């Protein structure tokens with residue numbers, strides 16, 4: 001896939017207004033995902049993307065939600081030997097583990113949810129990658145000094161607008177007008193080395209107009225490098241490079 005976007009203020013075409021059926025389907029999927037997966041009270045064991053996981057309550061499940069394995073398979077195709085990497089919004093740690101498997105020397109795995117940071121540490125040890133994956137609990141990259149230090153950044157952020165119901169729902173909803181991730185692109189830009197690259201996964205259900213403008217304002221050019229369509233939406237992986 002090689003779709004160079006000439007104007008990063010537009011990450012492709014905005015989605016067409018939803019039909020009633022599509023709105024109903026999306027609402028139903030979120031309702032069931034929230035109540036049966038995100039809001040569960042028990043710790044689960046799982047396998048995904050070739051790794052083993054302990055998935056604590058409130059932590060985004062790496063198997064049930066399709067974006068995790070899709071993004072992990074994209075990362076598997078990168079050669080990250082000797083690179084310094086970070087992931088913003090690590091959840092179970094699945095993508096940070098994939099970064100380490102692709103050769104990254106060090107991976108800082110960040111999440112605002114303390115249960116996720118704990119799970120990522122536990123899962124890194126479980127998969128013998130505890131010496132290269134360093135989970136921390138903080139808001140975006142606020143705990144990391146704003147100087148160029150990473151070769152590669154990745155994020156599968158909460159890609160829907162709207163107030164999250166609770167900590168678990170912060171995996172899906174980023175607040176009105178993307179309040180909770182508005183600073184993501186600028187913070188990433190400040191911490192990326194020259195020649196570095198930021199991979200981000202968004203959905204056709206995201207407000208690509210708003211997110212595209214934030215990407216543009218942060219000083220990135222965007223290129224669509226991966227796309228997977230399911231019945232009701234498509235998942236897009238963008239490669240963001242400093243202009």
Ligand SMILES: C[S@@+](CC[C@H](N)C(=O)[O-])C[C@H]1O[C@@H](n2cnc3c(N)ncnc32)[C@H](O)[C@@H]1O
Pocket residue numbers: 060061062067068071088089090091092093094095110111112113116138139140156157158159170171172180181
């Ligand atoms: C869609 S989930 C992705 C989890 C994991 N990377 C994966 O692909 O399975 C988004 C994650 O971002 C985290 N998150 C949301 N807002 C955040 C913020 N402001 N700072 C750090 N992490 C955040 C959520 O807690 C959640 O774990």
